[in-house]
Amino acid sequence: MNITDETARNDFEHNLAVALARDYVDRDTMPYAPWIVKKYREATTKREELNEYRPEEIGDDSVTMRLTVTFKKPGLQGYYGLQDLYVFRDEVGRTVKLFARSDGEGPEVGETIELVAELRKKDEYKGRKQTTIKKISRGWLRVDPAEPHERVALRARARELLHHKRVKGAWRGPTDRPRGQRPDLAEWVVKAEQDYQKRKAEEAGA
Structure with a gap:
């Protein structure tokens, strides 16, 4: 994240730069704290992305993956009813996509899960390689990214x-x-x- 007076594109980013330049937070800069965190996460996510497919072969059906949700679109109408679309980043930054049944218990953006999946397809979206999977394991197992x-x-x-x-x-x-x-x-x-x-x-x- 590199927001300074020189790189600020508008008044809002200028105010962020002023808040970042200080080594403390006061009443005036407190409202900018969530935006500072958001900008940091965006910058970190971009650095960690890796434009590669998963290494497993299509059809492999017992692949254990640890995935962090980067995008979620719930309630899409699918062939078998309502589904949620998930876009994940795996542990090395590869993009993984999943359609799962809408059950109200799925993970939210920022949460990390571990599951067993089958690889269904490898394609590209807007120039980014992505691997589409089908979830094999039952339920949603949320994990701490550092958990062994x-x-x-x-x-x-x-x-x-x-x-x-x-x-x-x-x-x-x-x-x-x-x-x-x-x-x-x-x-x-x-x-x-x-x-x-x-x-x-x-x-x-x-």
């Missing part, structure tokens, strides 16, 4: 097992801990996985 992938994978598996509980009634969490003490996430998922696999084996042998 291994921990996100555990959370994703926990969500699947909890869904299995709601549908099949096959969940029993760790029970051998002092009352009120919560198990570590990894231990919790391992125990849930064991219960899940045991129930599957019992059903198969029945």
Whole structure:
């Protein structure tokens, strides 16, 4: 972001430049704070964009992606009902596009999610390469951009097992801990996985 008296194109940007030149915020410059943040995000986003396709092949259907929403247009009429259009930036700045069912629970601009997707198409829009995907994973898993992938994978598996509980009634969490003490996430998922696999084996042998 390079806004100075010399580069300002109007009175508003001049006032932003004055606010940026100070090392403090007062009553007069407080209204410009949101615009300063907005300009910074715009400049950062432009620097991080990478005009390349995702490296996976079309048809790959088990690709885990961590994506940040840069654009969202909800409520579009699609063949199967209302859909939301999402444009994402992946971890290295590539553009990814997704149409998903409008469920009122989707992420908003600025949020980061992790999902499993199938690659459907690679094309260009206004000179920018973009990869269109179909979401395979259930629901929306919001993540902190700095959260390790291994921990996100555990959370994703926990969500699947909890869904299995709601549908099949096959969940029993760790029970051998002092009352009120919560198990570590990894231990919790391992125990849930064991219960899940045991129930599957019992059903198969029945």
